Amino acid sequence: MLEQIRSPKDLEGLNEQQLKGLAQEIRSFLIETVSKTGGHLGPNLGVVELTLAMHRVFRSPADAMVFDTGHQSYVHKLLTGRQDFSDLRQSGGIAGYPQRSESEHDIVENSHASTSLSWADGISRAFKATGQADRHVVAVIGDGALTGGMAWEALNNITDDNDRNLVVIVNDNGRSYAPTIGGLARGLSKIRTEPWYREGYRISKRVFSVFGPLGRVLFNATHAFIDSLLGFGVPRGIFPNLDIKHLGPVDGHDIVSLEKVLQQAKNLGQPVIVHAITQKGRGYSPALEDEADQFHAVGKINPESGLPIKVSSEPSWTSVFGDELVARADADDKIVGITGAMLIPVGMDAMAEKYPGRVFDVGIAEQHAVTAAAGMAFGGLHPVVAVYSTFLNRAFDQVLMDVALHKAGVTFVLDRAGVTGPDGASHHGMWDMSILQVVPGIQIAAPRDEESLRESLREAVAIDNAPTVIRFPKGSVAKPLPALRRLAGGTDVLFESEAKDVLVVGIGPFAHLAVRVAGLLSQQGIGATVVDPRWILPVSEDLVELSADHRLVVTLEDGVRVGGFGSRLRQSLRVAQIDTGLHEVGIPAEFLEHAERDEILSRLGLTDKQIAMEVVEQVVGTRVPKAKPQLSEELSQDQGQHQ
Numbered sequence: 004m005l006e007q008i009r010s011p012k013d014l015e016g017l018n019e020q021q022l023k024g025l026a027q028e029i030r031s032f033l034i035e036t037v038s039k040t041g042g043h044l045g046p047n048l049g050v051v052e053l054t055l056a057m058h059r060v061f062r063s064p065a066d067a068m069v070f071d072t073g074h075q076s077y078v079h080k081l082l083t084g085r086q087d088f089s090d091l092r093q094s095g096g097i098a099g100y101p102q103r104s105e106s107e108h109d110i111v112e113n114s115h116a117s118t119s120l121s122w123a124d125g126i127s128r129a130f131k132a133t134g135q136a137d138r139h140v141v142a143v144i145g146d147g148a149l150t151g152g153m154a155w156e157a158l159n160n161i162t163d164d165n166d167r168n169l170v171v172i173v174n175d176n177g178r179s180y181a182p183t184i185g186g187l188a189r190g191l192s193k194i195r196t197e198p199w200y201r202e203g204y205r206i207s208k209r210v211f212s213v214f215g216p217l218g219r220v221l222f223n224a225t226h227a228f229i230d231s232l233l234g235f236g237v238p239r240g241i242f243p244n245l246d247i248k249h250l251g252p253v254d255g256h257d258i259v260s261l262e263k264v265l266q267q268a269k270n271l272g273q274p275v276i277v278h279a280i281t282q283k284g285r286g287y288s289p290a291l292e293d294e295a296d297q298f299h300a301v302g303k304i305n306p307e308s309g310l311p312i313k314v315s316s317e318p319s320w321t322s323v324f325g326d327e328l329v330a331r332a333d334a335d336d337k338i339v340g341i342t343g344a345m346l347i348p349v350g351m352d353a354m355a356e357k358y359p360g361r362v363f364d365v366g367i368a369e370q371h372a373v374t375a376a377a378g379m380a381f382g383g384l385h386p387v388v389a390v391y392s393t394f395l396n397r398a399f400d401q402v403l404m405d406v407a408l409h410k411a412g413v414t415f416v417l418d419r420a421g422v423t424g425p426d427g428a429s430h431h432g433m434w435d436m437s438i439l440q441v442v443p444g445i446q447i448a449a450p451r452d453e454e455s456l457r458e459s460l461r462e463a464v465a466i467d468n469a470p471t472v473i474r475f476p477k478g479s480v481a482k483p484l485p486a487l488r489r490l491a492g493g494t495d496v497l498f499e500s501e502a503k504d505v506l507v508v509g510i511g512p513f514a515h516l517a518v519r520v521a522g523l524l525s526q527q528g529i530g531a532t533v534v535d536p537r538w539i540l541p542v543s544e545d546l547v548e549l550s551a552d553h554r555l556v557v558t559l560e561d562g563v564r565v566g567g568f569g570s571r572l573r574q575s576l577r578v579a580q581i582d583t584g585l586h587e588v589g590i591p592a593e594f595l596e597h598a599e600r601d602e603i604l605s606r607l608g609l610t611d612k613q614i615a616m617e618v619v620e621q622v623v624g625t626r627v628p629k630a631k632p633q634l635s636e637e638l639s640q641d642q643g644q645h646q
């Protein structure tokens with residue numbers, strides 16, 4: 004039946020049995036396809052009926068559908084003409100999040116959480132202001148995304164007036180990656196887990212409504228009385244003090260009830276919250292049994308068992324960090340951990356297990372995490388805030404004004420820094436070096452291997468009067484790259500030749516790339532020195548001095564070139580009146596589409612061969628003869644190794 008659904012129109016006229024069958028088919032399709040490519044399986048299995056009901060009650064694209072974060076939009080894609088999931092999240096295949104270039108049914112591409120209600124508020128205001136009053140806006144937001152401050156700001160605005168077609172569906176599955184934290188989550192959980200209360204609430208509301216407005220007053224008073232007797236305190240509705248209509252809770256897997264409630268919400272003609280209770284991983288026992296994250300996001304798995312196809316035996320950057328963090332916590336009880344709903348993905352689970360009282364999951368609340376860290380530093384702790392690089396963007400002002408201005412000793416650990424790959428434009432951790440460069444007093448480290456990661460964390464947590472940052476990429480930790488020697492300013496020399504033509508500065512694991520580039524340059528008769536400054540800010544005096552001894556400086560960084568490390572070093576050289584030329588190699592300031600990391604790096608020319616060719620051009624000042632790069636080709640075969 005799924006194949007017959009080319010657009011939401013094809014859902015019209017299906018009866019309950021057919022819809023149930025279709026839901027079953029969609030689940031099988033998701034399990035079969037996502038197990039081959041990897042992707043967000045658990046969240047999508049949970050919204051099958053909800054998405055079907057949305058597309059039957061509302062008319063996309065005339066009605067705007069906004070999916071918060073967008074990781075749960077696979078079913079929406081299937082119902083809007085996109086059923087080729089064979090290359091999901093791969094180059095040329097469909098994206099793992101909504102994408103405007105794919106379909107007019109997709110609106111918000113930003114996969115950073117908690118934005119949907121602001122989008123919906125804005126769209127509905129625009130519909131109203133431009134005479135498109137018949138168009139509705141529907142936002143789907145998870146209980147996890149509801150922990151983000153933007154969602155609360157938006158709700159306050161959504162309820163500011165009362166004549167817009169705006170439906171907020173709270174997709175409440177009790178989970179973010181892990182169980183959702185906080186008082187709001189506890190309140191939701193009471194509503195979710197007490198069916199007798201829910202049922203009683205529903206029936207008594209109906210009975211009292213017979214008496215009109217007076218009935219409503221009586222209903223509220225009676226409930227307040229019963230709640231106080233029970234000592235129960237279940238809120239009436241998710242936001243009892245928010246002046247907004249509230250429907251539900253409704254069983255998010257009962258398509259008939261869902262449609263009824265959504266139709267009611269649509270008819271209201273004013274902002275309304277629909278509380279739908281769903282189950283993450285619905286219908287797939289390996290997901291349901293997975294306590295850690297219910298298959299929030301999986302790699303390639305065996306569809307029957309749910310077990311991963313490939314288990315890496317190599318430690319990851321994340322696991323090395325997690326391990327060293329425990330060692331730091333052992334040594335210093337002032338050290339605490341903070342995570343924004345990503346305890347396991349950022350590797351803080353080991354510390355949480357050993358020191359449960361010293362790790363704080365603050366929900367999807369990066370801004371709060373950073374300012375709370377400043378507060379903890381004031382109170383005598385040394386917080387380590389671990390987030391994905393891309394999500395720190397959101398808390399820039401807090402890093403600048405709350406941490407740096409107050410000279411707070413807070414360590415930021417930025418996982419997934421640099422090009423990440425299949426999650427696409429909003430997940431690449433390519434902005435941090437550029438935006439953090441401007442923060443006064445900040446110190447930024449980019450370790451190149453396991454030992455330097457451990458060392459930089461030891462150094463960072465010892466700094467108690469400034470923000471420190473450690474950035475590293477996704478995946479297996481790069482192989483050890485020992486230094487030949489360390490200079491007075493802390494810079495590691497990794498490769499040297501007699502002639503001092505080019506100084507190659509490799510940032511983080513790009514130090515490996517730098518060594519390979521130097522090897523290729525040697526083959527061309529160009530002498531190179533390769534160094535890793537380890538701490539890229541403040542700019543090391545070592546680099547300034549070394550630059551003066553070379554003909555050209557080449558910087559390699561896994562970040563945006565604009566305002567990046569290379570441009571900062573260029574400024575330092577200018578200030579020191581050193582006129583050695585500088586060639587910055589990095590990422591252009593562009594939004595990069597989803598593809599494998601190595602594929603993207605290669606497209607951007609971030610390979611040893613390509614970089615060596617550019618350097619030869621600069622040094623020789625002429626184009627490289629066509630035949631020459633062949634020498635480099637053998638070496639470029641291990642391009643995939645740069646992390």
Ligand SMILES: Cc1ncc(C[n+]2csc(CCOP(=O)(O)OP(=O)(O)O)c2C)c(N)n1
Binds near residue numbers: 074
């Ligand atoms: C700003 C930001 N921080 C962290 C994340 C990582 N993240 C993606 S989905 C998710 C959990 C979302 O939970 P919820 O909204 O309840 O949706 P569910 O997957 O449970 O359906 C998190 C923490 C993100 N996308 N954006």
